[in-house]
Amino acid sequence: MNNDIRKLIDDNWDEIKELVAQKVKAEQKSKTIWDFNTNDRNSYYYIDEVGCLRLERFNEGYFEIRRDFGNAFLTEEDAKFELERREVEAILRKYSRPFRGEEQNWYLYYNHNNNITDTSVVYEMNPGIPLFETKEIALNAMEEIGLGRLKKYWFGVAE
Secondary structure, three states: OOHHHHHHHHHHHHHHHHHHHHHHHHHHHOOOOOOOOOOOEEEEEEEEHHHOOOEOOOOOOHHHHHHHHHOOOOOOOHHHHHHHHHHHHHHHHHOOOOOOOOOOEEEEEEEEOOEEEEEEOOOOOOOOEEEOHHHHHHHHHHHOOOOHHHHHHHHHOOO
């Protein structure tokens, strides 16, 4: 019987190696917070009510609530990035106003083809992003945030 098994392995060695490689690759795939369960690790990060990063153990009952509200992170790096992104969003919201049909609704955009961050205007279409009453207000928001922070944390541009 051992010889039969050995022959089967020898005859199918290439396929077996490929299956093992696929299994290893699938297990190494980085998980997102949504794939995560409490057996994967002991702790996660979240942003507390005053904007501090906290490391929390999974044996408490708030993980799923925090995750469902977008406030649970696998790594400290992910949590720091989100904290910065939320600060940028808060500044944008400070300067923004709701969409107004048939009026100028200014917004900020990033053009990947020529690496330009600029403003534009819409009248009839609500793009679901922060909108500004004037071009000057949009530029003031961009200036307060800083071009580098805006590109990295709002537009997701890695430089």
